[in-house]
Amino acid sequence: MRLAALSILLAAASALPSHIIPGAQIIPANDKSALKSIGAHHQIYPDRRTITIRASKNEDDDISSDFLWAIHQANHGGRLLLEKGKTYMIGKKLDLTFLDDIEVQLEGQLKFTNNITYWQANNFYYSFQKSITFWRWGGQDIKIFGKGTLDGNGQKWYDEFSGSQILDPDNTFYRPILFLTENATRVSVEGITQLNSPCWTNFFVRTNDVSFDDVFIHAYSTNASVDAANTDGFDTLSVDGLRVTNTRVDNGDDCFSPKSNTSHIFVQNLWCNNSHGVSMGSIGQYSGVMDFIENAYMENVTLLNGQNGARLKAWAGEDVGYGRITNVTYRNIQIQNTDNPIVLDQCYFDVNSTECAKYPSQVNVTNIVFDNIWGTSSGKEGKVIADLTCSPNAVCSNISLSRIDVTSPAGSPPEIICDGIQGSIGVNCTSST
Ligand SMILES: *[C@@H]1O[C@H](CO)[C@@H](O)[C@H](O)[C@H]1NC(C)=O
Ligand SMILES: *[C@@H]1O[C@H](CO)[C@@H](O)[C@H](O)[C@H]1NC(C)=O
Ligand SMILES: *[C@@H]1O[C@H](CO)[C@@H](O)[C@H](O)[C@H]1NC(C)=O
Ligand SMILES: *[C@@H]1O[C@H](CO)[C@@H](O)[C@H](O)[C@H]1NC(C)=O
Ligand SMILES: *[C@@H]1O[C@H](CO)[C@@H](O)[C@H](O)[C@H]1NC(C)=O
Ligand SMILES: *[C@@H]1O[C@H](CO)[C@@H](O)[C@H](O)[C@H]1NC(C)=O
Numbered sequence: 558m559r560l561a562a563l564s565i566l567l568a569a570a571s572a573l574p575s576h577i578i579p580g581a582q583i584i585p586a587n588d589k590s591a592l593k594s595i596g597a598h599h600q601i602y603p604d605r606r607t608i609t610i611r612a613s614k615n616e617d618d619d620i621s622s623d624f625l626w627a628i629h630q631a632n633h634g635g636r637l638l639l640e641k642g643k644t645y646m647i648g649k650k651l652d653l654t655f656l657d658d659i660e661v662q663l664e665g666q667l668k669f670t671n672n673i674t675y676w677q678a679n680n681f682y683y684s685f686q687k688s689i690t691f692w693r694w695g696g697q698d699i700k701i702f703g704k705g706t707l708d709g710n711g712q713k714w715y716d717e718f719s720g721s722q723i724l725d726p727d728n729t730f731y732r733p734i735l736f737l738t739e740n741a742t743r744v745s746v747e748g749i750t751q752l753n754s755p756c757w758t759n760f761f762v763r764t765n766d767v768s769f770d771d772v773f774i775h776a777y778s779t780n781a782s783v784d785a786a787n788t789d790g791f792d793t794l795s796v797d798g799l800r801v802t803n804t805r806v807d808n809g810d811d812c813f814s815p816k817s818n819t820s821h822i823f824v825q826n827l828w829c830n831n832s833h834g835v836s837m838g839s840i841g842q843y844s845g846v847m848d849f850i851e852n853a854y855m856e857n858v859t860l861l862n863g864q865n866g867a868r869l870k871a872w873a874g875e876d877v878g879y880g881r882i883t884n885v886t887y888r889n890i891q892i893q894n895t896d897n898p899i900v901l902d903q904c905y906f907d908v909n910s911t912e913c914a915k916y917p918s919q920v921n922v923t924n925i926v927f928d929n930i931w932g933t934s935s936g937k938e939g940k941v942i943a944d945l946t947c948s949p950n951a952v953c954s955n956i957s958l959s960r961i962d963v964t965s966p967a968g969s970p971p972e973i974i975c976d977g978i979q980g981s982i983g984v985n986c987t988s989s990t
């Protein structure tokens with residue numbers, strides 16, 4: 558009897574947190590009124606043990622250690638709430654690869670410091686396009702939702718990077734990615750705004766089943782002489798299962814551009830402004846490496862004021878890789894005021910025609926559908942509204958265009974260029990030569 562009572566007491570004690578840090582709270586899942594009063598109640602997701610932490614007093618007040626403590630407390634079935642109207646500054650790199658069933662409800666503002674000296678010395682580095690990140694998220698069953706903002710504080714990064722090129726082999730000014738997952742399974746992000754990432758906004762590495770819904774990605778520069786450069790919406794490396802729905806992206810680079818070894822892509826109701834388009838790739842970048850992208854379906858995408866609309870891109874040049882892009886559908890796509898509405902580019906990145914002919918791409922492009930695409934080009938490429946140029950060293954076959962109604966302000970009829978593609982593409986097209 559006494560032993561049983563003691564063990565119950567011990568069990569109860571060990572269920573309590575060892576200590577609570579100053580300014581933090583842990584509210585049990587059954588305390589509905591307390592959860593409601595702090596805004597931790599959700600119409601869809603059941604209440605959970607909920608952790609709150611103190612907010613930052615100013616932009617130099619780094620709460621990253623509180624945040625990390627709270628992530629540990631919320632792991633295994635709980636929720637971290639970042640409250641509406643509060644700002645939480647992250648000033649230290651964070652390794653969050655131990656997650657298993659966690660929710661982060663972001664209603665306030667989670668913002669990174671812009672101490673470039675610190676972040677360039679302290680980050681997670683990926684050799685793939687020399688990417689760095691402030692933090693990395695990994696594990697399983699990770700859900701981030703709310704109406705708050707994840708803010709990369711990018712302006713200082715854009716200013717100092719200005720004049721450099723990310724793909725220049727001599728560039729050493731690396732800028733952090735705003736959200737990165739690695740070795741993660743079942744990640745969902747809903748409702749939030751992702752603001753001014755210093756570089757790519759999202760990068761998923763060895764991740765399966767990631768979904769974004771109702772997210773707004775916005776990257777802009779307030780300095781008229783510099784761009785918010787390379788602020789891609791979505792990039793991937795070895796991902797199976799990627800869903801992006803009801804999402805808006807207003808940035809200065811790719812809107813959506815899965816890369817090496819990505820499969821099962823689904824995009825619906827995506828809106829992109831000022832972007833470099835919705836692209837498959839680029840792939841085939843690294844010498845001797847085989848890359849693939851397969852099984853992608855994209856529908857109801859609106860692309861405004863961009864460099865490209867619907868694009869497939871693969872590397873050419875000395876010492877590049879090889880691979881395939883296959884089974885990709887673009888359906889119901891509206892493109893307005895865009896330089897290159899429909900593109901197959903196998904001379905990426907900026908490889909001139911002599912060099913591209915000498916070292917052509919070895920990425921096969923097969924089973925591609927462009928169906929029901931309408932709107933206008935910008936006229937920058939004259940009457941050309943689609944340019945599909947396949948490399949002589951690759952196979953491009955079963956590429957079909959149907960219901961294409963894109964006009965050019967440079968005159969009519971609009972022109973479609975096709976080179977090196979096996980079989981008919983379903984519309985009249987001319988060779989570039
Ligand atoms: C920026 O980070 C560096 C290196 O960690 C540090 O020495 C410096 O004090 C920081 N500057 C500011 C303004 O916090
Ligand atoms: C990947 O994550 C799983 C758990 O989700 C873990 O068991 C495994 O060790 C991780 N692998 C690597 C390479 O980190
Ligand atoms: C804009 O960026 C340039 C290049 O870094 C810099 O020289 C200039 O001071 C910036 N302008 C403003 C208003 O910050
Ligand atoms: C298509 O996407 C736009 C937003 O990009 C949305 O407003 C519209 O409702 C979507 N249409 C359909 C039929 O889902
Ligand atoms: C799209 O971008 C243009 C700048 O190119 C901007 O003027 C416009 O407001 C943006 N559209 C929306 C709906 O945000
Ligand atoms: C892609 O997958 C292939 C075959 O599984 C593998 O050889 C290659 O290294 C992968 N590419 C990358 C960039 O990981």
Ligand SMILES: *[C@@H]1O[C@H](CO)[C@@H](O)[C@H](O)[C@H]1NC(C)=O
Pocket residue numbers: 821822851852853854884
């Ligand atoms: C093509 O991709 C779609 C998903 O986008 C998938 O449902 C279909 O099974 C794939 N077809 C083949 C032949 O793999």
Ligand SMILES: *[C@@H]1O[C@H](CO)[C@@H](O)[C@H](O)[C@H]1NC(C)=O
Pocket residue numbers: 847879880881921951952
């Ligand atoms: C590309 O197609 C050629 C010809 O069918 C084939 O030999 C090669 O294996 C294909 N490459 C890939 C990566 O599938």
Ligand SMILES: *[C@@H]1O[C@H](CO)[C@@H](O)[C@H](O)[C@H]1NC(C)=O
Pocket residue numbers: 909911912
């Ligand atoms: C094409 O690019 C190669 C390699 O960068 C360079 O050596 C060559 O001069 C370029 N040719 C032209 C015509 O620009």
Ligand SMILES: *[C@@H]1O[C@H](CO)[C@@H](O)[C@H](O)[C@H]1NC(C)=O
Pocket residue numbers: 884885923924925926955
């Ligand atoms: C051509 O591509 C479409 C779309 O991916 C696919 O459904 C069809 O089976 C392909 N046809 C052949 C002959 O491979």
Ligand SMILES: *[C@@H]1O[C@H](CO)[C@@H](O)[C@H](O)[C@H]1NC(C)=O
Pocket residue numbers: 983984985
């Ligand atoms: C291609 O052009 C020819 C001659 O202008 C026309 O007869 C034919 O119907 C066109 N084919 C398609 C698929 O538009």
